[in-house]
Amino acid sequence: MYISPELKSEIGEVGLEEHIHIIVKAVRLERDYIAKAMAKPLHSVRQEIRLVNAFSMALPAGEVEKFAEEPWVERLELDKKVYATLDTAIPLIGVPHVWESGFTGKGVNIAIVDTGVDKNHPDLAGRVVATRDFTLEGFRDLNGHGSHVAGICAGSGEASRGKYKGLAPSASILVAKALKGDGSGRMSDVMAGIEWAVEMGAHIVNLSLGTKGPCDGRDALSELCDVVVGQGVIVCVAAGNDGPAKRTIGSPGCARKVITVGASTDFDTVAEFSSCGPTADERLKPDVLAPGVDIVSSLAEGVSVGKPVDSYYTSATGTSMAAAHVGGLAALLLEAKPGASPLLVKEALIRAAKDFGIDHYAEGAGRIVAEEALRYVQIHENPPEVPEAEQPPPGCLAGLFHVGDQWLRKLEGRLRRLPEKES
């Protein structure tokens, strides 16, 4: 019987009744052992790791030593939390290749419509060019969500010597505070924030927010987002965290012209919580996936949010984080091709995405691939807008615009073969 020093130390630090996550290495991995481990009322087995005769489980800290005495247990280790930080998520989606090509978001304005931003954070200092509060609560980020999102989009990584640098570290940031410290607000305030951002010259609007789904894209917030995209502004929206149930994408994720982003893991799977389509009027959403699990980014001063890494950074999970990756990548693509239309950028992200080969109502076109998207915008011209009347009927890939496009036809055919499941 062996208990690792890290696990011993963790047991000493937490209360005896507090659950602790461990990895159990067994002499042999037999069903009986797992059944025995699960038989105790407060024990829960999480994963089997058959290749090394092990499994992970959670149990009260006070019971670990007794559990270690089981004759079939070889050793117990602490199941340490691992982080898919910006320093791992960014290489995963190929952003360093885009930076090497000289694009860091210079000259691009990203609007963060959220809970405000800590503009004194070292990673964001001097980068926020305009702010406005629509909550009557004061501009300060009392939640920390907006600062975290801003760091993913455009943080400089100053306080971590570049380790936690955001996707577009040279972009300028506009901040509309439309959500209060408790993380909630009204659609009308978000709409006012979007209009202000457009008036201030935003090229990209990031909306890591939404209502409960489903929705059909005919609500005021979705309608405004579509109008804004029609004026040449890219709008990136979080899909929602109500997955894996179908029809869980709310507003404005259901808007036709925005880029709706679900969350992927560090292991290129769809995050379990990521909301799924179709929309209430049977359109395909989300459009793409981006990393959204345990992402380390800027921590606003004076707030407690996520799992802090140090005094400047914290880890957070959600499609909010995923949308911010797309907002940052869109800034790189716009710098690479000034004048690229929102439609070209959306098309590039969709065309370049890594398809996991699963339900498209969960993954959209797949996980974003930055260098491929860059290549796409560099060699393609802005596609023509498809008039409303010519857009595909519900059930087709409305919102993806190229009605005659062979790739979309193929994808559409695949979707039609998928069984319709209701959760």
Place this chain on the structure above:
Amino acid sequence: MIEKLKKIARKDPKRGVNLIVHLAKPPSEVLSLLAVRGVKIRHKYCLMRAVAVEISAQEALRLEKEAWVTRIEEDREVHILREKEE
């Protein structure tokens, strides 16, 4: 939305509700029409014909019947989309 408003109005006609009112005219042309009804205008939008208002449930039902109002919808709550920590 109308059914929900009727329900609220039956219980408490003066209860305030937050709405987004879609208009047939630019917002600037209906501000005085809204003012006489005691409507509190929270936002008026430039990129679409709509205003966000605070209004009593009873008055909202009357407003919905105006020819210059195309439709009304609830000014719904939105939330950040970060998962809560374990």
